[in-house]
Amino acid sequence: MADMPKTYDPAIFEPEIxxxxxxxxxxxxxxGKGDCTITIPPPNVTGRLHMGHATDDTIQDALVRMARMRGLSTRWVLGTDHAGIATQTKVDKQLKExxxxxxxxxxxxxxxxxxxxTHEYGGMIVEQIKRMGCSIDFANERFTMDDDYAAAVRKVFVSWYRDDLIYRGKRIVNWCPSCATAISDDEAEYETESxxxxxxxxxxxxxxxxxxxxVVxxxxxETMLGDTGVAVSPKDPSKAAFVGATVRLPIVDREIPIFADYHVDACFGSGFVKVTPAHDPNDFAMGEAxxxxxxxxxxxxxVVVEGYGPFSGMSREACRAAVLAWFDDHGLLDHIDEHEHSVMHCYRCGTALEPWLSEQWFVAVDRLKDPALDAVRTGKVRFYPERWTQTYTTWMxxxxxWCISRQLWWGHRIPVxxxxACGWTDALEHDPDVCPVCGGAVHQDEDVLDTWFSSQLWTFATQGWPQNPEDLAGxxxxxxxxxxxxxxxxxxxxMVMSSLYFLDEVPFHDVVIYPTILAKDGSRMSKSKGNGVDPMDLIERYGADAMRFNLLTLCTTNQDVKFDADIDPKTHEFKGSPRTEQARSFVTKIWNASRFLLMNMEGYTPGAPVAETAADAWIFSRLAKATELVTLGLSEYVFGDMARGIQTFFWNEVCDWYIEVTKARLTDDASRLTAQRNLIFVLDTALRLMHPLMPFVTEAIWSSMPPSWLDVDPHTNEIQRAQALMVASWPEPDKFAQYxxxxxxxxxxxxxxxxxxxxxxxxxxxxxPREKLSVVxxxxxxxxxxxxxxxxxxESLACAELSFGSDLVKPAASIAVVEAGIEVFCVLAGKVDLQAERARIEREIAKVERDLASAKKTLENKGFLAKAAPDVVLKKRERAEELADQLEALKRQGADLTE
Known part of the structure; x- marks a missing residue:
C-alpha cells in the first residue's frame, strides 16, 4: 500500500498517470471476447479542441474504457481530416502575408x-485529446491524405463512376465567391437578414x-441582367391574359416570354416572378421545363462578366446599386417594401453564397438512399436519442x-x-502515362473532391479497406x-450509404447524438463573440477528470445545454466555471475518502466481504444497484443520469453514511478485519465504476490500494492484480446481483x-451535536x-433517546419532521426559547416577504425585461425562486413552533 499525498493536484498527477x-x-x-470498435469523428488536422470535441471524446472514452474492462477487444480509431477549404484558406492567407x-x-x-x-500545426489537437485522458491507440493514427486512404477514396470514385453513380453536369450550385469553390447545400449556413x-x-x-x-x-x-423569362402561377386567373406574351427586358433589351409554372406563389410580391435560370435553383428548374x-x-x-456595358466589372453589391439607380432614373422602379429573408452563407468564410450555374461532378443518390433509409427503419442503425431518427429520414x-467537386488544390484530386488528341475520358485508380487509345498526352481533372466524400469511408478505410481486408474483419x-x-x-x-454499397453492411450499430454545448446566455459559442470556452483552460484550472465529469452530467436528452462559464465581457478572459468547480470538489471528495480508508488498513488481508451489520447489507445492495446504474447508463447512452447517480452513491451513501457508521468498527479488534475488507471491496468496486468517467483520480487511488476480493481468482483463490485499473475487470451487474x-x-x-x-x-x-435529545x-x-x-x-448516531411505535402521539413543545411516511418529533422544551424563536422566525419571514415582493416587482417591469442583459434577468428570476423557497421553509418552521 503506497502512501497517498494529503492533497490531490491534477496538474501533477494527471500527466504522470x-x-x-x-x-x-x-x-x-x-x-477479447466480443468487439468494441469506435472511430473518432475526425477533427480538422489544423484544428484545436473545442467544447463539442471535448464532450464527444469524453463519451467515446467512457464507452471504450468500460468495454476494455469488460474484456472486449477494443479499437478506438484516431484520425484527422485534411479539411480542404479550411486548410487551403489558412495557407492562402499565410502566403498572402x-x-x-x-x-x-x-x-x-x-x-x-x-x-x-499540416506538419507544423497538425498535431496540436491530437496532443490535446491525449491530455484529456482519451485511451486511443495513438500509434495507429490515420489521416485522410495518407497514401492508403487516398487509394481507398479513388477506388470509391472509380467504382461509382463505372456504376453510373457519378456524373458530370452543368447545374446550379452554391458558390462561394471568396473561396471560389462550390459548397454543398448541407454546408451552407442560413442567416436571416433585413x-x-x-x-x-x-x-x-x-x-x-x-x-x-x-411589375416583378x-x-x-442585380440578377435581372440574366433574366430569360417571367413566370406567373397557373392558379392566378388575373394573370392568365399575360401568359404567352413577352416583355422587353430593361437595360439589356432582351425579349423574354411570360409563362405559367407551379413553382410560383401567386401571393408573393406582385405575382410576376423574374426567372434567372443560371442564378436560382427554382429558376433553373423552370428554365429546364x-x-x-x-x-x-x-x-x-x-463580378459581372463582359457584355453588360458599364455594369461589367462590378461586384454584385455595386451592380445592385447601379441597376436600381438605372431603373429609378428611367421611371421603372415602381416601389420598395421592407422584407426579411434567409440568405445562405459560406460556413468557412461567412461570405453570402451565390447560386451559380457551373459544370460540376455529382453523385446520383437515388440508388444509394433507399438502402440507407431501410437500415434505419429496420433498426440496423439506431439513433440515441431516438428523435434524431426523424432528422435522418426526412433528409434522406x-x-x-450531391455535388462532390471543389475548385481547390488541397484535397483528393478527382481521378478523371x-x-x-482523341477525346478519350475515363476515371482510373492509377495515373496513366499516356492515352490508352491513341498514345497521346493526358491531363487530370483540376478539381478536388468534397472533404465529406473522403470522410464517408471513415469506418472502413481507416481499418485496412480495401488493401488489407483482414484488418477490418471482426x-x-x-x-x-x-x-x-x-x-x-x-x-x-x-457513411451509411457508402458502407452498404461497398461492404454490404452498416458502418455502425448506434449513432449517439450529444447535446450542443452553448454559452451561458444560450447563444452559440464562437471565437468572434468571445463567449467560447477552451477545454484546455478547464483542464488547467480544474483537471481533466472534473471537466469530463461535468460534461457527462450535462449530457441529457435535451437538444442543447448551457455551459456556466464566467467570461469577462471586455477581455473575453475565462474566469471560471461553477459547475466544473463542483465536479472538482467531487474529485477531491473521492481522494480524501479513499485516503482516510487507506490510512486505516493496518493488518488488512484480502478476503470475502461479509454483511456483518445492517449497514454492510445496505451498502452491498446499493453497490449492486450502482453496478447496474453505470453499466446500463453507458450501454444505453444515458450519461447525465448515470453520472449524477454514481456521484450520489459515492458521496451521499458511501462517504456520508457507510464510512461514517463503519469508523467505530475499525477500532474494534473483533470486527476490524471484516470492516476493512468490506470497505476496500466497496471502494474498489466504486473506483472501477467511476474509472471510465474520471480515469486519472481513480487510477491514482487504485494504484495505492491493496488487493480486494475483486482481485481474487474464484477458481484458485489466488490474487491476480491487474497491471492498472484501466485493464482491471469490470464489476458485472449479474455477479453483484447476489448482494x-x-x-x-x-x-x-x-x-x-x-x-x-x-x-x-x-x-x-x-x-x-453532543446535547442529547428526546425523540419520538x-x-x-x-x-x-x-x-x-x-x-x-x-441513538448513538443521532445522540438521542428514542421512542418509536405506530400509535405514539406528538409530544408537547416538539418539532415535527415528516419524510417518507415517517414522523420524527424532536422535543425542544428546555433546549430552545420557543417564544424567542417564534419572534426571530416572524422577523425573517417579514424580511423575506419584502425582498420577494421587490424581486417580483422588478420582474414584472417590462422596461427592465427589455433592457437588462439575459444573464441579469436570469439571476433575478433565480433569486426570486430562492426567496420563495426560503419563505415556505420559514413558514413551516413557524407552524411547528405554533402547534
Missing amino acids: LKRWLDADLYRRRP SGVNRLEIGRERFLKACWDW GHLWHLRYPLTEPIDGTDYI ATTRP HGLEKINIFDEHA ENLKD FYCD HHPTAALVTARDIIALWVAR KDEEAERSFELLRTVVSAIRSTRARYRLS VRMDAKDVERFSTLGTFA
Whole structure:
C-alpha cells in the first residue's frame, strides 16, 4: 500500500498517470471476447479542441474504457481530416502575408506549403485529446491524405463512376465567391437578414388590356441582367391574359416570354416572378421545363462578366446599386417594401453564397438512399436519442444529387483523365502515362473532391479497406458513432450509404447524438463573440477528470445545454466555471475518502466481504444497484443520469453514511478485519465504476490500494492484480446481483431518515451535536419491526433517546419532521426559547416577504425585461425562486413552533 499525498493536484498527477499508461502501452488493441470498435469523428488536422470535441471524446472514452474492462477487444480509431477549404484558406492567407499568390507559385508548390502547414500545426489537437485522458491507440493514427486512404477514396470514385453513380453536369450550385469553390447545400449556413423587396417595371412588347408594363418583385435586382423569362402561377386567373406574351427586358433589351409554372406563389410580391435560370435553383428548374436560355452574368468572384456595358466589372453589391439607380432614373422602379429573408452563407468564410450555374461532378443518390433509409427503419442503425431518427429520414427522403467537386488544390484530386488528341475520358485508380487509345498526352481533372466524400469511408478505410481486408474483419460494423447533430446529413447518412454499397453492411450499430454545448446566455459559442470556452483552460484550472465529469452530467436528452462559464465581457478572459468547480470538489471528495480508508488498513488481508451489520447489507445492495446504474447508463447512452447517480452513491451513501457508521468498527479488534475488507471491496468496486468517467483520480487511488476480493481468482483463490485499473475487470451487474437485499435497504433507509431528521433539527435550531435529545418516532407497524434492531444504533448516531411505535402521539413543545411516511418529533422544551424563536422566525419571514415582493416587482417591469442583459434577468428570476423557497421553509418552521 503506497502512501497517498494529503492533497490531490491534477496538474501533477494527471500527466504522470498519462505517461504511465502510454509507457505501458495500455491503449493498444487487445484480444477479447466480443468487439468494441469506435472511430473518432475526425477533427480538422489544423484544428484545436473545442467544447463539442471535448464532450464527444469524453463519451467515446467512457464507452471504450468500460468495454476494455469488460474484456472486449477494443479499437478506438484516431484520425484527422485534411479539411480542404479550411486548410487551403489558412495557407492562402499565410502566403498572402508573405506577398505570395498561390496562382503565381503553381499547384505543386502550393500543395507543398499545405503539407508544411499540416506538419507544423497538425498535431496540436491530437496532443490535446491525449491530455484529456482519451485511451486511443495513438500509434495507429490515420489521416485522410495518407497514401492508403487516398487509394481507398479513388477506388470509391472509380467504382461509382463505372456504376453510373457519378456524373458530370452543368447545374446550379452554391458558390462561394471568396473561396471560389462550390459548397454543398448541407454546408451552407442560413442567416436571416433585413432587406428589401424591390418592385421593378418590365415593359410589355405589346400592351395588354391597356397595360404597358408588368411589375416583378425581387430581392436580387442585380440578377435581372440574366433574366430569360417571367413566370406567373397557373392558379392566378388575373394573370392568365399575360401568359404567352413577352416583355422587353430593361437595360439589356432582351425579349423574354411570360409563362405559367407551379413553382410560383401567386401571393408573393406582385405575382410576376423574374426567372434567372443560371442564378436560382427554382429558376433553373423552370428554365429546364420551359426551354429557357441559361445566362451566367457573374464570374467565379461574383463580378459581372463582359457584355453588360458599364455594369461589367462590378461586384454584385455595386451592380445592385447601379441597376436600381438605372431603373429609378428611367421611371421603372415602381416601389420598395421592407422584407426579411434567409440568405445562405459560406460556413468557412461567412461570405453570402451565390447560386451559380457551373459544370460540376455529382453523385446520383437515388440508388444509394433507399438502402440507407431501410437500415434505419429496420433498426440496423439506431439513433440515441431516438428523435434524431426523424432528422435522418426526412433528409434522406428529400435528398438531391450531391455535388462532390471543389475548385481547390488541397484535397483528393478527382481521378478523371482526358486526352485532348482523341477525346478519350475515363476515371482510373492509377495515373496513366499516356492515352490508352491513341498514345497521346493526358491531363487530370483540376478539381478536388468534397472533404465529406473522403470522410464517408471513415469506418472502413481507416481499418485496412480495401488493401488489407483482414484488418477490418471482426471490427466492422463499429459499435457506435458519437457525433453532433449538425453532421447527421453531411456525414452520418453518407457513411451509411457508402458502407452498404461497398461492404454490404452498416458502418455502425448506434449513432449517439450529444447535446450542443452553448454559452451561458444560450447563444452559440464562437471565437468572434468571445463567449467560447477552451477545454484546455478547464483542464488547467480544474483537471481533466472534473471537466469530463461535468460534461457527462450535462449530457441529457435535451437538444442543447448551457455551459456556466464566467467570461469577462471586455477581455473575453475565462474566469471560471461553477459547475466544473463542483465536479472538482467531487474529485477531491473521492481522494480524501479513499485516503482516510487507506490510512486505516493496518493488518488488512484480502478476503470475502461479509454483511456483518445492517449497514454492510445496505451498502452491498446499493453497490449492486450502482453496478447496474453505470453499466446500463453507458450501454444505453444515458450519461447525465448515470453520472449524477454514481456521484450520489459515492458521496451521499458511501462517504456520508457507510464510512461514517463503519469508523467505530475499525477500532474494534473483533470486527476490524471484516470492516476493512468490506470497505476496500466497496471502494474498489466504486473506483472501477467511476474509472471510465474520471480515469486519472481513480487510477491514482487504485494504484495505492491493496488487493480486494475483486482481485481474487474464484477458481484458485489466488490474487491476480491487474497491471492498472484501466485493464482491471469490470464489476458485472449479474455477479453483484447476489448482494441485492431490498429488506436491508428499507431497514437502513429508516435509520437514515430518522437520524437525518434529528440532525437537521439540531442544525436548524443551533443545538450542539453532543446535547442529547428526546425523540419520538411514529411509523407503521412493519417499519417498527424493521427498526427494532436498529434503534440503539440510531441513538448513538443521532445522540438521542428514542421512542418509536405506530400509535405514539406528538409530544408537547416538539418539532415535527415528516419524510417518507415517517414522523420524527424532536422535543425542544428546555433546549430552545420557543417564544424567542417564534419572534426571530416572524422577523425573517417579514424580511423575506419584502425582498420577494421587490424581486417580483422588478420582474414584472417590462422596461427592465427589455433592457437588462439575459444573464441579469436570469439571476433575478433565480433569486426570486430562492426567496420563495426560503419563505415556505420559514413558514413551516413557524407552524411547528405554533402547534
